[in-house]
Each structure stands twice: as structure tokens, then as C-alpha cells.
Amino acid sequence: MGSDNSPALSLGEPLQVCDKQRKRAVRKRWILTGSTSAVLKQLTLPMLWAILALFSADLIELYFASRLGVEELTAMSFTLPVQATLFAFAIGLGIVVATRLTQAKEVEQLAAVSLIFTVLVGATLAAVIWLGLQPLLTLLGFAEFAAREQVWPTLERYMQYRLGAVVFFFIVMVVFGVLRAFGNMRGAAQLLVTFAGLQIVISAALFTPWAHSALPLSGLERLGVAHFIAAVSASLYALYLLRIKENISLKVRLLSQRSRQAFRRLFRLFVPVVAMQLLTPLAQSLLMMIVASQGSDAVAAFGVVMRIEPLALLLPMVLTTSLPIFVGQNWAANKSLRVRRGIKQAIAACLVWQSVIALVLFWGADMLGVGFCKQSFVSQSIELAMCILPVSYAALAGVMLYVSCCNAIGRSALALNVTLVRLFVLSLPCAYLGAQLNGFQGIVWALALANFVVGAWLLFRALNVQRRPQVLTMS
Template identity: 30%
Template sequence: MTTKNKRTNQDLLNDPVSTTLKNMTIPMIFGMVLLMTFNLVDTFFVSLLGTQPLAAISFTFPITFTVISLSIGLGIGTSAVIAKTLGKGNTEDARNAATVALLITSIIVIVLSFAGYIFSDQIFTLLGAEPHLLPLIHDYMDLWFLGSVGLIGPMIGNAVLRASGDTHTPSIVMGSAGLINALLDPVFIFGFGPIPAMGIQGAALATVISWAFGLAFITYVLAFQRKLIHLSLPEWSVVKKSAGQILQIGLPAAGANMLTPIAAAVMTAIVAGYGESAVAAFGVGSRIESIACLVVLAMSMTLPPFISQNFGAGNIDRVEQAFNVSVKFVILWQVAIYAVLILISPLITSAFAKEQSVADIITLFMWILPLGYGLQGIVILTNSSFNALHKPIVALMLSIIRLFIFYVPLAYVGSLFFGLTGLFVGALLGNLFMAVVSYYLFNKQFKNPETLSSAEV
């Protein structure tokens, strides 16, 4: 495992900061555009089945995102440990960490998904799903839970590649899996030839198959093509050491990531009080948000390896420069995205809404919440940067403050006085307040660089 590969890897320690971040982020953007666009296609095909199936799949978003967020969080721990280790030049320790990361993440996700499968009715009833929607939810989630182990390879494998400076291969993995999902969706949902129409269950089957492909693809790249993981487990002392390092960052990072879907679950429960149309519209808006913020999400995956490697090498000035350059770009980019969303909002509502009540709520969502996506980007980049500096508890606390002191409470209070409009405005204000806090705290530590040395793992 090396920090530089002529074809795919960037030299994170020596190449110009802005150029390196751009070269790492662009491939990730392309991969995420394909992946998230095809996820949106998934929602579109389900919407053709009617408002109830769309509402049912909207209820699943917080739960599926919880499992995905756990995997992403453990991937953050994996990336931070490997990138810092590579920054110090310890390639064998990095390979050990990558191997152990795949093992422990598989175990944790299997346990969590099994619990979700067993307590599915209780979970979705708590979220506000009506009894008549539970069979539709089961059609989707039962298969999704059983196939969720397929998430592990792409999530952790891509984190390993990014840690070494390769964002090209992860983009191919994500894009290919997304394409497979999009191609299979209409076949399984509506039927084709000998394949029967499966409805919402077909959407879940398409997702599971795309994950299985991603797992096979990334395993081949890591184990055989790039030699970034061992084909057998290292000895117990190495497993214990690597697991401890990864979990020390990965568990708080996973906890912070899982707070987002938990907050989304609370928001969904609040929205459910306004009826199925509101839930369906909120689900569409959430998918639109994932597309609108894909550049931020891509940067949240490419900025941490850059920071971790330079942190390991002692290049603190490059860490500070990278963070501030990224924040400025994200603000300007999301302002432009907001303008585009306003222009195309009539097209979006006509594509996803079969009822006028759903269309009206989607339009309301589009006019208010995207105003705060740049602010939300600052929060996301700050959290990922603290994890990269091996300060996961700080990132976790910031997530708690954002979601349960600002975002959800302000949205709830707004809904009490002004309905759905107040809910969306309250969420926007929550992102504003938290962006100010996050930016201030991250830059404050550079006034006393000695505080950075306390983040050793």
C-alpha cells in the first residue's frame, strides 16, 4: 500500500492543496451523481405505484439511512486510521487496519440489521406509519435487512482506497452499482418477460443485487488487484490493536452519523401528523436534498484523508488551508444549486407528485430548506475534519448540538405555530446557528496548535 499511484492516486502530502482536493473530489462527484441519480430513479418508479407505496418507502428512509450511516461512520474511522498511518509511512499497519475494518464492520451491521428485522413493526409504528402501510413496508424492508451485509464491501473498501489518495476507483464502484440498481428497478417493480411484477419489493431486490455486485467488485480490487488487504486475518494482537484504533474513531463517528437519520425519523414522525401526502412529499424532498448536496458529500469523503495524512506528517498549515478552501467553495456552490432548484422545481413536482397536495408540499420544501444546504455543508465538513484529526468525540458533540438543540427543536416549534412552513423555516434556522458554531470551533484550534497533538490514537 503506497501513498502514490501514477494512474489513480494523489500525493496528499506534497501536491498543491486546492488542486489535490479538486482532483480527488471530481471523480467522487461523478460516482455519486450516478449513484444518487439512480436512487432518485428508484423513488420515481415507486411513485408510479401510487401515494401509499411512496409514503411507505419514505418511512423506510430513516431506518435504511441509519444502517448506511453506521457503515459510513466505521468507514470514517477506517479512513482516518489508515491515512494517518500512511502519512507516517507505516504501510503494513495500514493493510492490517483495512483487513480488520472489513471484519468488525460486517459483524456490527449484521447484528443491527437482524435487530431491525425482528422489531420492524414496532419501529415503523413508532415512526407514525399507519397499520395499512406496514405490509408495504415489510415488502421492502424485510429483503433490505437480509441483504444489508452487501453494504460492507463498498463502504469500507472505498474508505480504504480514499485513504491512500485514490478516489477514482470508488467513483467507478458507486457509479456501477447505481447503474445496476436503476436498470433492474423497472424490471423487478413492473415485471418484464418471465419476471413477475414485484412492486415495492422489486425495488429492494434491485438494491440488494447492486450491493452484491459492489461487494464483489471492491473485494477483487482490494485483495487481488491492489493488495490493500490480507486474504487471512492477522494474528490476534494485531486484530485487537487495529480494531481498537478504528473503533475509537469509528464508533463516535458512526454515532454522529446515525444521529442524522434518528433526527430524520423524528422529523418524519412530525410530518406524519400532516397526512400521507406530507410524508410522501417529505420523502421526495429528502431524495432531492441528497442530490443537491452531493458535492458536499463528496468533499466530506475526500477532505478527511487529505487532513489525516497531513496530520500524521505534521503539516498542520495544509490542514487549515484545506478546510477553509473547502468551506468557501461549498457556500458559493450551494447558492448556485439553490437557484437551479428554484428554476426546475415545477419539473420536479410534476415528475414525482400524482396528487396536487403532494406537489404543493414539495414546492414549499424546495423554496425553503435548500437555502440552508451551504450552511449544512459547513457542519458536515467540520464534523468530518474533526474525525480526520482523530477528535471523534468533538464531532459527536457537534452532531448532538446541531440535531437536538438547534435543528429538530426549532423545526418542531416552528411547526406548532406555522405548520409545515414553520417546520421547514425552523430547520433552516437550525442549520444557520450550527454552521456559525462549527466554523468558529474548528478554526479556533489553529490559534493554539498544541491542542492538535492531543489527538493521538
């Protein structure tokens, strides 16, 4: 009986691999031939729930911190640029690994090397940030925070847990990128929802009266523990999806020539991709320094605004992950009219979305301000930002889509220039001038103005080049 069963056992795995390859080929053909609206909807909706869950978890974490007191809210707000840097590295790694895997012939070998590369990058980055954490926070203005001596011990332990979870979080985001590249949007969405759901549930459980009395942990430490447990659990689920659902073996010979070559190729692509991703957290860090010059209460308010902004820009952010898949593959297939149709539909959806969001945040601004902090300056500053900034998010959404589509068709230099202009030529100088003229209110008005200006500039540019068939436009 052993000899009868052995051929079936040896052929089972290749058959499963071929079946996965056929499914991936079908997904690619569907992206090229399916209804534009149907394809965009199918690519976007799963990611909508995933990104919503991810950023909701971040916002809820900040809400729990605000329940501890304005000092804890301010302290955590100072760490947001550091967390944004970690997120940028995670996204960059996901892009690099997904790009290499979709181009590779031997997917299994590269997948294992990519995960090892991810672990090495994550561990190195976590160690570097931990060693320089206090100087980094001091650079951001933490030294001027009156309650720094009071909250630093608990903030330090919170960051210990956050940095300890970096490797596991990177694995989650890398597998998320790989699943998206393979067209498994549902699996990718389930992964992020699982991670975010675990973080929310564990955070809520650790803030119950029973946990408060049973566990000798401060409030911020509880949030760090919740993030750590969620990241570890989600990373195990990510490896399960990669190995079982996608049938990708994770065997590797580290000292082989192919492994060394794979490491070199990953590193060569990693440097420019992550450098591009780091522009936003760098700008956020400089912006935090400008805000910190207005006092610690301004930092607390701005921290809330930074967490609400991704949720307000939810649809554009999701489209920047799904639209490039549609645009890139159709552009490569010389279907430029289909590309333009997809971009038009995406922009129209974003305009409707941002109009609704602006109205919701305008009418609920006072509730948000008081809900996060009872302190008058903080709550009033949050309310002001929620009345002004969301109106400019429609312009910002257009910029985000433009940049992502330029990257999708290989015009990364143009995407980089637009990003540099938005962040370092308009937003930061305007914010600095606004702070000098009218404090925190000036910063808010300046950021809104910068969004409008860069949006108008891109619209003017697109209208001027719409007759050139080889140039991607948003017209």
C-alpha cells in the same frame, strides 16, 4: 524448468506489494507538497461522480415508488430513517477499517479480519432491524397511515430484500473506505458508480412491461430485488479491487491471538465512531415523527425532500470525504497555512455551488413537486421545501466542512458538540415549534432558520479565534 521459474514466482508478489507501497507513499507526499487547488481537485472530482451516482440511485428508487402511487411513496418514506441508520453503520465501518488498515503493519491479516467483522456486524444489524421493523415503523408514525394494511405486505417484502443486502452493501462501503485511505480515489469512485449504476439499470429493467408481466413481484419488491442484486454484484467487484488491484491477501487464522486482538481493536474504535455517525439518522427519525404528526401526505413530501437534500449538498458532502484527507495529513506535518488555504478554497467552492443549486431548485420546484406526485398537498409541499431549504444549505455546508475538519485534526469533541447543537438544540426543537405553529410549512421554515443560526454561530466563533495559531478556523 520448474527450478528456474520458482524464484520468479516467489518474488513476484513481494515486488508487487512493494510497488503498491511506493505508490501510496508518493500519493502521501503529493498531498503535502502539491498545489492546494490541484490536490483538492484530484481528491474531490472522482468522489463527486461516485457520491452523485449513489444518491441519484436512491432518488430514482423513490421516483419509481412514486410512480406506483402516493401510498407506496409514503410507505417507502417511512423507511428512510431505517435506511439512513444502515448507511450510517456502513460509513462508520468504512472509517474504522480504513483507520486501522492505514495504521497496521500487517495489512493482509487485518484486511481479512476486518471483512469478517463487517459481515458479523451487518448480519447482526439486519437481523435486529428485521425483528423490530414493525415496532420501529410504528414509532415513526406508520400506525397512523390510513393505507398501512394495504401496503404493509409489499413493504415488508421490500425490506426483506433491503435487509438481505446489508452484508453485501457493508462490504462495498468498507472497501470504498479502504481504497480512499490508500489513496486510490479512482478505484473507490468506480466501485460506487458500479453499485449505483447497477441498481438504476436493474430497477429500470424490472419496471419494463415485459418484466411486469413475467415476474410475479409488486412494485416495491422489484426495487428491493434491484438493490439486492446490485449489492451482491458490487461486493464481488469490491473484493476483486481489494485483492487484485491493491494486492491485499485475504488469508486469516480466526483463532490466532493476532486475529482476536484485531477484533478487539476494531470493536473499540467501532463503538464511538458509529455512535457519532448515528446522530444524524436518530435526528431524522425524530424529525420524521414530527412530520408524521402532520399526516401521511406530509411524510410523502418529506421523503422526497430527504432524498433531494443530499444531491443539493453534493459538493459539501464530497468535500467532507476528501478535505479531511488533505487537512489531516497537512496538519500532522505542521503545515497550518496550507490547511487554512485549503479550507478557504473549499468554502468558496461550496458557496458558489450552493448558490447555483438554490437557483436551480427554486426555478424547478414546481416541476419537481408535480414530477414526484400529482396529489396537490404533496406536490405543493415539495415545491415549498425546494424554494426555502436550499437557500439555507450554504450555511449547512459550512457546518459540514467545519465538523469534518475538526475530526481530521483530532478535535472530535468539538465536532460532536457542533453536531449535537445543530441537530438536537436547534433543528429538532425548531421543527417541533414550527409544526405546532404552521404545520408542514412551519417545519420547513424552522429547519431553514436552524441552518442559518448554526452557520452564523460557527462563523462568529471562527472570527473570534482566528488570531490563535493552534485553533483551526475557517477564516
